[in-house]
Amino acid sequence: MEAAEAVVKDANSFGCTSCGAELKYSPGSTQLKCEYCGAVNDIPVLPADIEELDFNAYLEDSSKQEEQIQIHAVKCDACGATSSIDPKIESSFCPYCSTPLIQSNAHEEKMIRPKSLLPFKLDQGQAKNKFRSWVNKLWFAPGDLMKAVLNFDHFKGVYLPYWTYDSATRTDYIGQRGEHYYVNESYTATENGKPVMKTRSVRRTRWHNVSGLVNHNFDDVLVCSSTSVPGEYVHKLEPWDLKNLVSFDDKYLSGFITEKYSIDLKEGFVRAKSIMDDEIRVLIHRDIGGDEQRVMSMNTSHSNITFKHILLPAYISAYRFKGKLYRFLVNARTGEVQGERPWSVGKIVLAVLGGIAALMLIYFLMSN
Numbered sequence: 001m002e003a004a005e006a007v008v009k010d011a012n013s014f015g016c017t018s019c020g021a022e023l024k025y026s027p028g029s030t031q032l033k034c035e036y037c038g039a040v041n042d043i044p045v046l047p048a049d050i051e052e053l054d055f056n057a058y059l060e061d062s063s064k065q066e067e068q069i070q071i072h073a074v075k076c077d078a079c080g081a082t083s084s085i086d087p088k089i090e091s092s093f094c095p096y097c098s099t100p101l102i103q104s105n106a107h108e109e110k111m112i113r114p115k116s117l118l119p120f121k122l123d124q125g126q127a128k129n130k131f132r133s134w135v136n137k138l139w140f141a142p143g144d145l146m147k148a149v150l151n152f153d154h155f156k157g158v159y160l161p162y163w164t165y166d167s168a169t170r171t172d173y174i175g176q177r178g179e180h181y182y183v184n185e186s187y188t189a190t191e192n193g194k195p196v197m198k199t200r201s202v203r204r205t206r207w208h209n210v211s212g213l214v215n216h217n218f219d220d221v222l223v224c225s226s227t228s229v230p231g232e233y234v235h236k237l238e239p240w241d242l243k244n245l246v247s248f249d250d251k252y253l254s255g256f257i258t259e260k261y262s263i264d265l266k267e268g269f270v271r272a273k274s275i276m277d278d279e280i281r282v283l284i285h286r287d288i289g290g291d292e293q294r295v296m297s298m299n300t301s302h303s304n305i306t307f308k309h310i311l312l313p314a315y316i317s318a319y320r321f322k323g324k325l326y327r328f329l330v331n332a333r334t335g336e337v338q339g340e341r342p343w344s345v346g347k348i349v350l351a352v353l354g355g356i357a358a359l360m361l362i363y364f365l366m367s368n
Contacts, residue, residue: 027120032251054305070110071110079097111260112309120252122333122335166220169302175297178291178294179205182203205292233327277298316330
């Protein structure tokens with residue numbers, strides 16, 4: 001699979017209306033604040049026209065120029081991720097491993113134009129505080145871990161790429177419905193050293209072959225299209241407040257990195273279908289009824305498939321602790337923190353020994 005690609009729009013294309021200087025988006029607002037004269041420039045709030053595109057039609061004609069934008073990207077030689085680099089500067093750093101990126105390696109690429117995004121709500125200082133709090137609460141973390149994470153030189157705000165899919169599904173299934181019933185069973189027990197015959201009620205299941213059909217309309221099935229960070233951590237950043245999506249506007253990208261999808265539209269739908277299958281299986285169990293259910297086979301057809309490309313905000317950084325790279329993410333809407341962390345073997349050993357000692361003490365006291 002190709003490495004992830006990221007881009008950042010030329011912030012100079014958005015000049016201050018007062019002094020003409022470069023503007024940067026102010027998280028949590030609908031404004032661009034000038035760092036030089038302090039003037040606040042409002043971002044026009046567009047009506048929430050979040051269009052869904054026809055999936056099959058787009059695959060048949062994926063060259064639609066009006067739905068694409070061009071980006072300036074450079075590949076990291078260390079981790080393989082491709083991240084944005086401003087054409088005006090000669091070097092930058094990879095947000096995923098902090099390796100220097102060289103402008104001479106940059107190239108132009110095209111990507112499907114995002115339809116909407118969630119703007120950054122937390123600023124960099126708030127995100128750093130969320131991460132420090134997360135580190136302080138880690139169990140069995142090395143005592144000097146905080147020293148390793150205090151350097152936030154490459155703490156970057158990144159718009160992560162996502163696909164969302166809608167689909168009308170029809171699923172034919174074959175399965176079994178289990179119904180519980182009880183029978184009395186005799187068994188031999190020992191009482192006062194003598195065998196005694198007793199009776200107990202035992203639950204059994206009677207199975208019936210069934211088949212049926214379930215229909216369900218899925219809306220906004222979310223698939224992260226980045227492979228730059230471990231999927232388990234990206235998934236745990238959810239939920240996202242998608243009801244607050246705004247129409248795509250380049251101004252919201254100013255000062256941030258925007259990662260290009262590395263999972264394409266077609267592969268993204270394969271992953272979306274897997275998510276849908278899990279929910280369809282729950283619906284089938286409900287449709288079968290009874291006390292227990294078995295699904296032997298299910299055949300799902302999809303129709304009216306639509307999609308959109310959206311961007312969701314996170315702060316991403318990497319830190320090195322005792323020679324090993326660790327990465328973390330902060331949901332820039334909710335402050336949820338997820339990431340890789342080191343463990344203190346010494347603290348774990350001491351905790352185990354302490355637990356054993358406590359059990360031995362309890363046993364000694366109860367024996368006397």
